[in-house]
Amino acid sequence: VQLVESGGGLVQAGGSLRLSCVVSGNIFRIDAMGWYRQAPGKQRDLVAIISRGGSTNYADSVKGRFTISRDNAKNTVYLQMNNLKPEDTAVYFCNVIQLARNFWGQGTQVTVSS
Secondary structure (H helix, E strand, O other), rough: OOEEEEEOOEEEEEOEEEEEEEEEOOOOOEEEEEEEEOOOOOOOEEEEEEEEOOOEEEEHHHOOOEEEEEEEHOOEEEEOOOOOOOOHHHHEEEEEOOEEEEEEEOOEHHHHHE
């Protein structure tokens, strides 16, 4: 299973970005799909997660600003990020769970300037 993220970049505070993650390879049934982020010197933290049925959960710091969605037919998960803040700067990683195994993307850098 391979995950490829895209959509990261440099944006000013208050701006928006949309991350995408396409899953390919030996796909049987993808369960949860999610986004994590890791800032320099910090641990990797959950940003948002979505179940196969569409139930979502968000970190408190992004509630009301970020929206996770998925297209099961395209094996793709998205993260719409609005009203970005400098503290959102991090490498964002896509994660999927299939058959109780975790798979990770290589990460995409998001940098928010003040």
